[in-house]
């Protein structure tokens with residue numbers, strides 16, 4: 001398999017892989033391209049009681065990844081920092097270079113053409129998402145330099161970074177449909193790609209549903225049970241493109257043929 005055409009998605013928690021990149025991952029699998037999902041936490045809180053029994057969310061994650069057909073996955077050793085962004089063993093309290101080093105090793109092992117993660121605000125401000133965004137940016141650069149983390153495998157230069165985001169126009173549309181207040185979003189002109197993932201929406205939704213404990217606790221993702229809202233919000237995936245250190249190396253990664261206009 002030509003790994004240089006592969007896509008690696010790096011996320012903070014179980015369920016993020018399906019919600020924000022489930023469509024692009026399913027599309028890649030359908031096209032026979034290599035895919036990997038790295039999840040930085042096991043979804044269990046570093047402080048306080050979890051909503052699900054220990055181990056539940058990791059099992060749900062494995063089920064979702066299996067449904068999407070993603071061949072490779074990895075789980076880092078951190079815990080959910082919560083909205084306070086802290087706690088023993090949490091992603092946010094861990095030394096930043098430890099997280100970067102973990103990601104450098106995964107990038108060098110999988111050798112993706114493209115890495116997907118979150119925008120600078122972590123889509124909606126979760127401290128773990130913001131942490132992952134920053135670590136991914138640094139890890140992609142560091143992975144290409146053999147002098148850095150030399151014990152973590154041979155250097156690998158990623159072509160493209162794809163940062164999942166929500167465009168302003170989508171938030172405006174949701175406000176007209178009853179969303180109570182605006183959520184952080186990105187000016188449409190800064191969004192590089194609106195990927196139409198509706199051909200994989202049923203599969204993506206099945207993967208989201210695999211995170212049953214999130215539905216059981218009444219997470220906001222249950223709002224997507226409503227089919228029209230589901231198609232609107234999960235039927236497209238929006239990304240900001242950033243060239244990686246391998247962008248001039250001759251390999252070109254594109255997210256596929258199903259690019260939709262933002263309008």
Ligand SMILES: [Zn+2]
Nearest residue numbers: 012013016126
């Ligand atoms: Zn998350």
